[in-house]
Amino acid sequence: MTVLADGVVVTGSAGFIGRALVRTLLDAGTRVVGIDRLPQPAHPCLTVLTADLLDDDERVRAALRSAAAVFHLAGCSGVRDRGPDVALRRRRDNPLATAALLRAVPLRTPVVVTSSSSVYGGAHGVPADPQPCVETDPVRPRGGYARSKVEVERICAARLRDGGTVAVARPFTAAGEGQRPDMALARWIADAREGRPLRILGSPDRVRDVTDVRDVVRALIALAEREVRGTINVGTGVGHTLAEMVDAVAGVLGVDVRTLVVPASPEEVPATLADTARLRRAVGFVPVTDLCDVVARQTAAALSANEPALEVA
């Protein structure tokens, strides 16, 4: 099967990774049905379905029935969401929406579902020497977001047992154009532009496996094309300290920045790091992140979109 020649469904297509995935698929000449409850820009090869996955919507059911492959990215994202009803929204948009989606997709259709590296509860070892998380490690979710993704994975595991083709991708901190405004690099770029101090949660020595969103998208497409089954880390295997990430922002913007270290909540794990052996076997490559390049692209996109800088909470 060649996903890029067929019609595919992308859920969460108005989101950060979803938009990048749709753009890549459209650039490759693929017809896409994008399902999101938020609006999306029009394109001749994109059928936009503005709908909630939990609505009883025949257009959504028909699209899912006939898709050559389904990329399920819709979800309540973000570990530090403190918004109202967050527990309800996480349950609704993560396990419940995934279960509803899978019921509507024929068992033979390849499905790629985004879980999260947060199910690991952080890398092993100390932040100065973190040890990569392997897909076979027991999950240790910290916080409601991670727990909701563990639920999503359980639903996918049941589908696999039933003979379905499901790849459960565990992305590690995607970065690049259009990053969600609640994520660290996006916040720091906005703060640095406005001359505000960059708030660092916990410690500048915390470590993140940062993955270029273009590579996340490339990996998701390869997982669908190769009809991969099972759980796969989507990360680089290389950690960056928060201090390095702050330096990249300051360097790209050419400004001096002030930082403010504030206490981190328990779900903010000291380090994340992917073991990439299974990813290499599954898709034939391991992403390499050029932090300065990613930050430069993300900054340029934010400037050109004239995205408003955020207020510091």
Ligand SMILES: NC(=O)c1ccc[n+]([C@@H]2O[C@H](COP(=O)([O-])OP(=O)(O)OC[C@H]3O[C@@H](n4cnc5c(N)ncnc54)[C@H](O)[C@@H]3O)[C@@H](O)[C@H]2O)c1
């Ligand atoms: N961005 C990252 O670094 C990262 C890391 C790990 C996992 N993930 C996961 O990858 C996926 C995509 O992440 P993102 O950063 O693009 O998130 P995002 O919040 O930018 O996009 C999610 C999209 O899903 C839509 N959505 C949510 N529930 C829906 C529903 N019930 N019906 C229709 N649309 C719905 C939202 O409107 C939003 O546009 C999410 O599941 C997220 O948890 C992301």
